[in-house]
Amino acid sequence: MFKTFAKAFQSLSVALLMGLPLAASAQQMSEDASIVVEKPWARASLGTSRPGGAYLTVRNEGSESISLIGLRAEISGMASIHETRTNSDGVSSMAPADDIVIPPGGMIALEPGGYHAMLMQLQSPLVEGETFPLTLLFSDGTELEITVPVLGIGARGPEG
Amino acid sequence: MKKVRIALWSAVVIAAAATAALWMTERNQGPVAARVDPEAERFAADFELTDHNGMIQADEDFRGRWMLVFFGFTNCPDVCPLGLATIAQVMDDLDAEGAAVQPLFITVDPERDTPSALADYVPQFGPGILGLSGSTEQIERTAETFNIYYQKIEEASSPDGYTMGHTSSFLLFDPEGEFVRIYEYDQAPAVIVSDLRERIGT
Numbered sequence: 001m002f003k004t005f006a007k008a009f010q011s012l013s014v015a016l017l018m019g020l021p022l023a024a025s026a027q028q029m030s031e032d033a034s035i036v037v038e039k040p041w042a043r044a045s046l047g048t049s050r051p052g053g054a055y056l057t058v059r060n061e062g063s064e065s066i067s068l069i070g071l072r073a074e075i076s077g078m079a080s081i082h083e084t085r086t087n088s089d090g091v092s093s094m095a096p097a098d099d100i101v102i103p104p105g106g107m108i109a110l111e112p113g114g115y116h117a118m119l120m121q122l123q124s125p126l127v128e129g130e131t132f133p134l135t136l137l138f139s140d141g142t143e144l145e146i147t148v149p150v151l152g153i154g155a156r157g158p159e160g
Numbered sequence: 161m162k163k164v165r166i167a168l169w170s171a172v173v174i175a176a177a178a179t180a181a182l183w184m185t186e187r188n189q190g191p192v193a194a195r196v197d198p199e200a201e202r203f204a205a206d207f208e209l210t211d212h213n214g215m216i217q218a219d220e221d222f223r224g225r226w227m228l229v230f231f232g233f234t235n236c237p238d239v240c241p242l243g244l245a246t247i248a249q250v251m252d253d254l255d256a257e258g259a260a261v262q263p264l265f266i267t268v269d270p271e272r273d274t275p276s277a278l279a280d281y282v283p284q285f286g287p288g289i290l291g292l293s294g295s296t297e298q299i300e301r302t303a304e305t306f307n308i309y310y311q312k313i314e315e316a317s318s319p320d321g322y323t324m325g326h327t328s329s330f331l332l333f334d335p336e337g338e339f340v341r342i343y344e345y346d347q348a349p350a351v352i353v354s355d356l357r358e359r360i361g362t
Contacts, residue, residue: 043241046280051319053237080317084238086328090342091309092239093325096317112242113346119237120319153284154245156349 028146034062035138039158040148042119045126052076052119052126054134054148055158057109060102067099067139068108075132077121084113094118099139112156126150203331203339205229206305209266209298212278212291219337226261226360227333230345231308233269233324234281241285243328243345246352248286253353260335260360263289268310268326270299306331334359 029036035058042054052075060066071079083097097115102108110116117134119126126132128150135145151160205227208218219227230247232240244265251258265282267273270293273281278291294302303310308327315323329342330352340359343352 043237046284049319050235050281051237053241078317082238082317086239089309090327090329090344091325092328092345093311093313094236094238094318094323095313095315112238116238118317120317153241154248154286156242156245156249 028144029061030142030144032062034060035066035136035142035144036061037136037144037146040134040146041155041158042117042126042132042148042150043155044128044150044153045122046153047125048122052122053112054117054119055110055112056117056146056148057107057111058102058136059107060104063104064140065101065103066142067101068136069099069139070137071117072135072137072143073117073119073132075123075126076119077123079117079119079134081110081115082118083115086113128152203307203333203342204305205331205333205337205339207266207292207298207302209292209294209302210275212275212282212293214275217290217292222262222264223337224335226335226340226356227331227337228261228263228356229266229306229331229333230263230328231266231268231303231306231310231326232328233267233326234273234277235269235319236324239328239345243330244282244285244289246345246347246349247289247330249349250352250356251286251288253349254356254360257357257360258288261356264292265289266292266299266302268299268303268324269312270294270296272320332356 027036027038038057040054040056042052045052058068068081071081073079081097082094084092084094086092100108100115131147131149133145134148135143137143205219208216211217228247230243232243247263251263254261267278273293275293278293282289282291310324310326313323313325314321328345330345331342332340334340
């Protein structure tokens with residue numbers, strides 16, 4: 001427990017010291033506030049030769065269904081949403097995800113073991129403590145740019 | 161009334177035939193469909209591979225310690241880093257007791273994951289985890305004896321045009337090298353730690 005606190009405190013201090021925008025860890029939303037993105041994070045990469053992974057949650061506060069249809073990121077030559085599936089034999093595999101429908105009032109999570117933003121052809125490494133912009137593309141034409149903080153390579157969730 | 165009864169009995173016959181047909185196709189679909197009871201499923205550790213320091217390692221080299229084995233590949237952006245992070249957290253929490261446990265990360269992608277590629281990658285998660293690789297044939301043989309599954313999947317939107325499907329559970333072997341149980345890769349580290357503590361203590 002203490003360790004968790006210490007870790008959280010440590011990351012907070014690091015964030016403050018580095019002058020990171022606090023917005024990176026708070027809500028980020030579309031202009032009309034109908035799409036709310038929370039808990040974005042990415043795992044630090046080792047150089048640029050392997051794909052990076054990023055995660056977040058998206059809430060639909062609007063009155064119509066929307067779909068998350070894709071991604072764009074300057075840091076990645078090829079960013080897309082992939083889905084990990086694990087069958088009853090404990091075999092996991094990964095494939096590009098179809099459009100992800102979010103009903104009004106609903107929420108979807110990109111989290112380890114499920115959907116994830118796969119960042120291929122990294123243009124520069126994902127460095128712990130830094131942030132990068134990621135644009136989410138929605139079916140209604142909305143393009144929402146968010147700021148994603150990079151956590152350690154051993155991070156298991158948005159808290160590290 | 162009679163018509164209804166005939167119709168009902170016909171439905172029963174059709175359902176029975178369908179069930180039988182389904183049962184027979186399942187039986188004929190090979191290992192995936194003819195799935196054994198997970199409790200009875202046996203994994204076995206029998207390998208000779210090269211570790212990320214370039215040393216040859218065989219299962220006998222780890223007798224006297226518990227082996228926690230995880231199969232994966234380093235171009236995997238989701239399951240494998242989470243699995244390795246979970247194992248690293250488990251080892252961290254076990255602290256001194258962790259000396260009784262050897263975590264092993266065996267690649268299913270020997271083409272890309274040479275011992276030196278593993279040396280760059282595996283220790284980033286935790287110093288105690290040993291990465292193991294080998295020739296394509298060695299990895300095939302290892303997977304076969306362990307009784308785990310892996311497959312190369314052609315996938316245009318993956319690095320080098322392919323990804324790997326693989327058994328993602330952690331396999332635990334006791335100090336005699338006998339299979340004990342599996343843990344899921346996304347299990348909370350605390351659950352694995354308390355289970356391991358109990359076993360190590362006895």
